[in-house]
Amino acid sequence: MVNDFIAVLANPSAGKGRYRGLLPGVLEALGTAGRPVRILTAGSGIEADEACHTAVADGAAAVVAVGGDGTVHRALQSVAGLDVGFGVVPAGTGNDFASAVGVPHDPLKAAEGIAAALRDGRDHRFDLARTLDDHGERRWFCAVLAAGFDALVNERANRMRRPRGPRRYDLAILLELARLRARPYTVTLDGEAHVLTSEIVAVGNCASYGGGMRMLPDADPADGLLDVLFALPLGRLDMMRLKPRLRHGTHVRDPRVTVTRAREVRIEAEGIISYADGERLGPLPIEVRCVPGAVRLLR
Structure with missing residues (x-):
């Protein structure tokens, strides 16, 4: 088991697939944080929830959602209310949360920002709604x-x-x-x-x-x-x-x-x-x- 890693939940069909080719660059940028990067495997929404929860239980330093608001929603379930970092790489048709909290629109710049935040030990706190x-x-x-x-x-x-x-x-x-x-x-x-x-x-x-x-x-x-x-x-x-x-x-x-x-x-x-x-x-x-x-x- 590798602790203190970056867990990445990526939706290959987000944004109608137009960002699929950017994933290797995103992973490379995240790797500059100096931590191992682990891609999570999930074939459904339920599996995505479970994969993110397992990653947090295994000691992930951060969970990163690569996709749109649906992917963000799934990944958030594992980190909400916890002292685990959360990153968003906007790559969906709708990126409303990313826009609201000041994440760069460019996926590579967003990934670079996440890595820099981890290296520097900084974060920004935002509200969530719980149902x-x-x-x-x-x-x-x-x-x-x-x-x-x-x-x-x-x-x-x-x-x-x-x-x-x-x-x-x-x-x-x-x-x-x-x-x-x-x-x-x-x-x-x-x-x-x-x-x-x-x-x-x-x-x-x-x-x-x-x-x-x-x-x-x-x-x-x-x-x-x-x-x-x-x-x-x-x-x-x-x-x-x-x-x-x-x-x-x-x-x-x-x-x-x-x-x-x-x-x-x-x-x-x-x-x-x-x-x-x-x-x-x-x-x-x-x-x-x-x-x-x-x-x-x-x-």
Whole structure:
């Protein structure tokens, strides 16, 4: 067993595979930290979770995620709340957490920054969100939890086999718009319950998800708080207009949209499967808590 090594979780299909050729250079850059580099093998999300946890138990000095927010989400489960370094090499279609915490967009520069941080013994602390469902299942997330229309779209797209690529997601949007209805929610913020009807509910540790969709444009992953968004019913036409506004975060100017902050959030509704960092969590209800400084980011 080799202790004090750098464990690397790399997703070869991230970013539609366009970064695959960069992995040898990334590993070489990480190696300049003066520690052995170990690539973790995983054929599924569950295996990725297990590989990262095993690496930490074996004495990894740092876990590095090479990929997008999904890969980051998997790797985070093993280091959240622990004194283990965490690095991100952005190589996905969506790199929202990396952008929010100041990681360089260039994968090689990001890897060089991780190595330098390990050599110099420095890190930056950032908040994470921790979820708890009614079955006692806990997960951490770094960017945004979706509990409304966008979660329904994700769930439908994941059930579809065709078409492949982005068109499947676009088709899922159209199919969910056709059956759009506002749903009754109970959203409890730091113990205060709000009963509302909405198509959109989201909780953010960071501003964006889905590769730059700024659902919660003022969210700060270092303020010890979660940003929470919900809206009065918008209807199909305004929901169709929402996507381009999300790119700039201008949807929050709509008087029907409410954004607030809390340390603890509970979301209750029927028929919604929640997603965080683009990964499936499970059906509502779900509780979310901000844990300040939960990750030691190397950059």
